[in-house]
Amino acid sequence: MNEQTSLLPREGGGLVPGSASSPEAPASAGARDSFNVQWPGLVNADGSRWHYLDTAATAQKPQVVIDAMARAMGADYATVHRGVYARSANMTLAYEAARRKVAGLIGGQEGEVVFTRGATEAINLIAQTWGVQNLKAGDRILLSQLEHHANIVPWQMLRDRTGVEIDICPLTDDGRIDLDAAERMLTPAHKLVAFAHISNVLGSLLDAERAVALAHGVGALILLDGCQAVPRVSVDVKALDCDFYVFSAHKLYGPTGIGALWARADILDAMPPWQGGGAMIDRVTFGTTTFAPAPQRFEAGTPAIVEAIAFGAAVDFVAGIGLNAIHAHESALVAKARDALRTTNSVRLFGPEDSAGIVSFAMEGVHPHDLGTILDEEGVAIRAGHHCAQPLMEHLGVPATARASFGIYNDESDIAALVRGIERTKRIFG
Structure with missing residues (x-):
């Protein structure tokens, strides 16, 4: 970078x-x-500047991202992974290049990045695949008091399905996740810790290295919600040694409708598919189906081709700054x-x-x-x-x-x- x-x-x-x-x-x-x-979205009709202070909700898009999306939807457009004609092959290369860029932004490898509709879908994917496969009644999940609903509701749905219990880590007086309290709360019954890397309300930055060490110290995996962190601070998932990392493109000056789930390769390889359809299969018969390896196994159907390419353009833009x-x-x-x-x-x-x-x-x-x-x-x-x-x-x-x-x-x-x-x-x- x-x-x-x-x-x-x-x-x-x-x-x-x-x-x-x-x-x-x-x-x-x-x-x-x-x-x-x-920044065409920041100019009012009369030419005056719009004072936009809602980037934590969604970032405005630079012209280079808009242009990349327009080209992908227009002159360059074709489907990916299926066509034998040149434009389809070129589009496939661009789509997978975007995956490499997204992975590189956070220090990962392209085979570890699944494109999703956003961080919300990424967390739901984890809950409904890894969670259903690995968690059972008597197991525990640790969340914090400042989590976004997207990092609460999927775990409640999993709780209702499997009987897993949810614990809530309190905050410090200045609004940080209280890792001293987390250390006291964590037990071998905890199988997952899921924390926001940066709070979308308070802007408080998690000591992610310590949070990872605490989770791993009791044998739990850790998921970090990086929606607010990835556009603002350097992230290296390998150095952090986390297990899952999720974020959305639209907060990174990219398009809506696409995000990323990063997970360790061994975890992805062991996770079952979530949705069935085209692109995520190896071979289909009426008797049985075998599935493609990760990350394709988690990307059923025609993907968000245009959005992925614009996502890659947004990564280039941010990396250039x-x-x-x-x-x-x-x-x-x-x-x-x-x-x-x-x-x-x-x-x-x-x-x-x-x-x-x-x-x-x-x-x-x-x-x-x-x-x-x-x-x-x-x-x-x-x-x-x-x-x-x-x-x-x-x-x-x-x-x-x-x-x-x-x-x-x-x-x-x-x-x-x-x-x-x-x-x-x-x-x-x-």
């Missing part, structure tokens, strides 16, 4: 390659035009946003000071949905609600939070617009 590109945040452009200008320097007309071309630069850029914006919000005595901040790319907060006397509506009138987009983490909301003692989340394209002008909108909200609600 290329971490060498010189990138500095500057007003009007987020991260820009090769810039020596000060972050405080106003963007030139040329820089604004370049930004508008690169460098995740170290992305993390530094977002960390600086988080620090500035927390400082700015802290000066408003009606605002309560959640999560650790060094949260990764995400700032959740509540405004006294104002429901987050009302705040989100007023901010939208000011050209600012935030997330307002429970963020698919209702158990965490209960823990925080609030029905919902407002969440500002940052990406490559954000800069200090977005924070200033957010603060202006909050000040207007204060005036409205008196």
